[in-house]
Amino acid sequence: MRRILFVDDDPLTLEMLRKMLSDMQKEWDIHFCDNGLDALRLLAESHFDVIVSDMRMPEMDGTELLTHTCEKYPDMVRIVLSAFSDHKAIMRTVRLAHQYVPKPCDAEILKTTIERVFALKSLLKNPKLRRLISRMDAFPGLPATYSRITTLLRDPETSIQAVGKVIAEDIGMTAKILQLVNSAFCGIPRRITVPEEAVVILGLDTIRALVLTIGLFSGFEESGIPLQMVEHIYRHSLKTGSLAKTIAIHEKMSGGQVEEAFMAGLLHDLGKLVMVQNMPKEYGELLDATLDKNIPINDAEMKIFGATHEQVGAYLIGLWGLPDSIVDAVAFHHCPGQCPTIAFDPLGAVHAADAMAHVNPQFGGDVHGNRLSMEYLERLGLTDHIDDWIDLALESAG
Ligand SMILES: [Fe+2]
Ligand SMILES: [Fe+2]
Known part of the structure; x- marks a missing residue:
């Protein structure tokens, strides 16, 4: 049976999740926690496939909890429950979360997100590779493309179209930008597949923060990698x-x-x-x-x-x-x-x-x-x- 752990300090949210997912109890073993420390205790006791965590919580917040989870249980799928307006919180988890589910929570979005994650396991059966991929937060790009994008973003006069064009030529940046734009990050209900459009939705400030401040991308280094x-x-x-x-x-x-x-x-x-x-x-x-x-x-x-x-x-x-x-x-x-x-x-x-x-x-x-x-x-x-x-x-x- 698939095991899922929900962590949220708000008792009303936990109650709502419980009701929302009551029809899934036959297929999923669902656990609820109202704080990060108890969540870590539960995780230490037995294996979970997915963790769905709130961001703002007293004592241990979502970032800290997911950091521990990523280090100790790298194969667990990490989903953040967050209001899409909470950009700052999401930026802190950009290296940690696989997906974001918008708050207030929609039962169908939540179920589909989790079901899709479970379906993926049949696609890649090798647990070692799953662990490795689950830890990946971004992709290096070609050194020349990486330096082009950083130069463009440092220029205060740069246009979003020029940035979009360079990103659309880069496999790693495109995949990451599409991940963010298709999540609750932007609160857009339809699926976005055009990188230039994704860049416009995210905005130059977010792209600048991702590339220049958070340093999410890098160039493939020559050492070791052909x-x-x-x-x-x-x-x-x-x-x-x-x-x-x-x-x-x-x-x-x-x-x-x-x-x-x-x-x-x-x-x-x-x-x-x-x-x-x-x-x-x-x-x-x-x-x-x-x-x-x-x-x-x-x-x-x-x-x-x-x-x-x-x-x-x-x-x-x-x-x-x-x-x-x-x-x-x-x-x-x-x-x-x-x-x-x-x-x-x-x-x-x-x-x-x-x-x-x-x-x-x-x-x-x-x-x-x-x-x-x-x-x-x-x-x-x-x-x-x-x-x-x-x-x-x-x-x-x-
Ligand atoms: Fe191929
Ligand atoms: Fe090919």
Whole structure:
């Protein structure tokens, strides 16, 4: 049974949560605490999967409680219950919380958030990797992009559009900004998938605080991490994103799906960056070996790490609460036929774009990329579209 701990010093909030979740008691083992110290005692006694904590509490506040939780129980999912107007409190937890649920609490939002988190566990079964990902608070970017963004933000005359443009080219910053904007941080009910829009919603002051004061982002350091490999993944991801968008437009997807296709393309190989960042030597050797022996990358990743880069990337962005369509596209971009929903959607566009990048080295040349799933395309009656997609890839490669 899944175990969840709610911590809030307000007895009325706890009572409301109890009533709200009474129908979930059969599936979830739910515990309530009115202070941080008792919460830590409970956590020391037995394992919990998720902690949902208030921010403002006497004695031990949410930041302190989540800091302890993150250090001692890194695999536990950390959700903050907070009023979206409480920006300062949220900024303090930007490195700690996986997701935010708005206060006053909506029963459906709370249940869906927790259910989605539980569903993710089946996506990534390796507990060691789950622990590792759960501790990740941000992603380093390319040193050049990082220095561009800091220069821009230090300039008092800078425009939000210019900042949005640079962020949209960076995988790590985009993922983090989308995490914040899709949470209770901004109190926006719809899902945001366009980084430029996310930057406008957050505002320059927040972005400045995240980058310059909190120092959430950094550049990949050359020491230990093969920068060339990182640059290759970035180049390939940007190309895949823009081609997925072109294919989505060509296939007459809706405006929202076109943007999702771009975003999912940009983030599709994020799992490789997680692995490069955390296990640079092992992952570098794996990439070399798959190249030398022409072994599919997923097979090698599964054998050595017990998980593929698709699973790792999808788990991270799912944990950060990015929209399901993007999580699915990342999770199934090598094997779209395994996705529970079979349709030519942003996942299909990313799958096709990624494969095009693979067949045409001119176009982002991802030697570790995937191949088109003919079975999936046959099921959707789309095999005669392949030539068009190759033409689009060639055109965009110039
Ligand atoms: Fe991939
Ligand atoms: Fe790829």
